[in-house]
Amino acid sequence: MRSVCEHDRDSVNVDRIKMTAPLPRLTAAQTAARLDVKPETVYAYVSRGLLHRERDAHGSTFDALEVEAFASGRRRVAARTPAHPTVGMPLGVVQTDVADIEDDELLYRGRRARDLIDRPFAEVVAWLWDAERLDAPDTAIGSARAVVDALPLHAGAMDRLRAALTGFAADDPLRHDTSAATLHRIGWTLLTGLPVALGGDPHPDLARSLVTAWAPGAPAPVIDAVNAALVLLIDHDLAVSTFAARVAASARADAYAAVGAALGAADSPLHISAATRTARLLTRVRRGMDPERALTEALQDGNGIPGFGHPLYRDIDDRADALFPLLGALPDGEGTMDAVARLRAVVSDRARLQPNIDLALAALVSGARLPDDAASTIFVLGRIAGWVAHIGAEYAEPAMRLRPRGEYVGP
Template identity: 40%
Template sequence: MRDQDPSPADADRRLSTREAAELLGVKPETVYAYVSRGLLSSRRAAGGRGSTFATEEVAALARRNRREGSGSGGPGGELSVRTRLTLIDTDRYYFRGVDAVELATRYTYEEVAEWLWTGRFRPGAAFAAPEASVAVARRAVDALPEHTTPTDRLRVAAIAAATADPLRFDLSDAAVLGTARTLIPTLVAALPPVRPGHRDTGPLAHRLWARLTGRQADEAELRVLDTALALLVDHDLAASTLAVRVAASARAHAYAAVSAGLGVLEGPLHGAASGLAHKLLLEVLDRGSAAPVIAEELRAGRRVPGLGHRLYAGEDPRARALFSLLEEIPHTAPALAAARDIVATTARRTPLHANVDLALAVLTVSCAMPATAGETVFAVARTAGWIAHALEEYGERPLRMRPSGLYTGPKPPRPLPEQDTDGAERPR
């Protein structure tokens, strides 16, 4: 990072993304993350290629980062964690150094999960759930109210399954891997099937399909679902993944770590995105055009779901891979056309690409799945990534995920508070 601020002669010149990243000491992807969080403003470069940034604004943010973020472990106060699992770089991402899209489109979800966990390829990997674990998880889930969300059910199932495992506190690699291979199918089996009489056999994607829709799937549809699971296995330190690593740092067992991830996933700023994209796509299909729907979203001050990603300046590679597979299924054509209409309509003002939530919405809408289906797919898929991060964290120093608070309250010492007769605090 440069420690010098720009000279007055340079103050009026606008910076390219590369120059802004250099001044801030971050990757170009992080510059776009600052924009999405409102820490920087950008302007399209001449000719429409790339973005430019005000020199003084970038310099001010660099000064702030140096002042407040020096002890935080990362630029701008962001926590940095060393990991060997996922790298996101220039609109591509990699699992243990291998292109994640190529992995997901060539191998099954279970095989990709095994690669992420161990760095070894296990052809034909299959996950099976113990009957005792499934039984206790199903009883717990069946006792929940009818309106309970799928993420609620998955979280309850994870804790119930933990109670059936007396070895859950064994945090050795072999034990945690054993937990992973049984917990994920247990979570799927605990969800009530939509189609009566379904038998839980075959690959995990086949078993999950019966929990998402009553439609009989063909091989092309099952391939899309399996690929979606594999694409979503991990995506660096998302909020839910950080929660998992914090739990693992405290040496919580794998079931509890997964439960922590599910708790964060249920937040409206994380797991709900796919459901919002599903509803948007349905409305566009119902009204026959994206224009009035997008206009109403913007008028209400809402961000258009399914578009843009803070880690990708260009197209989300997960969306690109899923759209390619969906194009091979004839009955997805209306939803695909609606998704393209959404992208084209918003591109008149803001050139944002479709993200994986919009691609999932095309699948869920086309296959008569509920709006919560995308979140269910995401949660089941990401459980494998969460366990991979827990495995990494178990190998680190315990309780290292303990940042220091930056106290901004009143300067001590202050006198003890007193109470009036009505219980209200009054100063001495």
């Protein structure tokens, strides 16, 4: 029997008491930063009836969810062709044969990603790379684990991943060879070795190996959901981390260094770190906080609604749509999906946005009773498979082709 001081994720806490307090609002400066405009432009939107404000002795404030709905509406407007080739977004286009999104469906080399989630992650990677599996040497795992163990206790998931990567690289004197064979050996070293270096048990099933780092003896639905997530996260158009990996590979960095470049770009609030931010949002709702309050508080950092909206999809993110059906069977799946439904209802009504993969990952770690930052680790392990595929593709291109030219615009 539990003591009275114990609680679970669904227990009532002080957050419920705060529900009657006014919802936090954005200042004019925060609103301008979120919309990437000057404060004068925000007031122009107000005068045209596009945004509403409240005024008090401290100045104007704005409803955070209304601002997010306005921001998402502006993103859906087709971008005009820039008048100058170095103005606007995107600044460049890189051809790729790894992943594509057609009719709101994610494809890997022409095959639907969601059709592959029932296959072991390692099997999908072997097909994608056309390379047989080679498990990480024990000495390399030992080196990586030693570097991870030297970190302070407060180190986060991305810190541990970077540390392990450094350990693996330092143990590999042949890493500077850019042949396909060496690249794939390094890729397999990371995919099979990282779960163990981070505290998991060696296992042919990489999803199971990774999960044991947090939850030894996890039931089959947890393993199946993590495996599906790893497959769905392999690649996705040309994310900034993937481009960082290709830029490093263009300069003929070794595969560890190129993956390190990708990790640096990924560890940002608008990329993989958003998965952990979303997990914290979902945890608040599961613990009893009103979804609208949780969302408005999350929006105070100016990085948009975590877990919702993606510019590459007109509706729900295909990866989230494929993963959600697996989550109800998790140990805390029912409560988690109830919280997801409540969040979706508010965001759909107020901001007209649909879930993305970050919300599905947050629901996975919540329903599986894993730590919040497990979402980032799952994301990175899956994406390493895509980074390696792109590094190999860039090695086959002329060196330094991704070195851009600067255009001086100073005085």
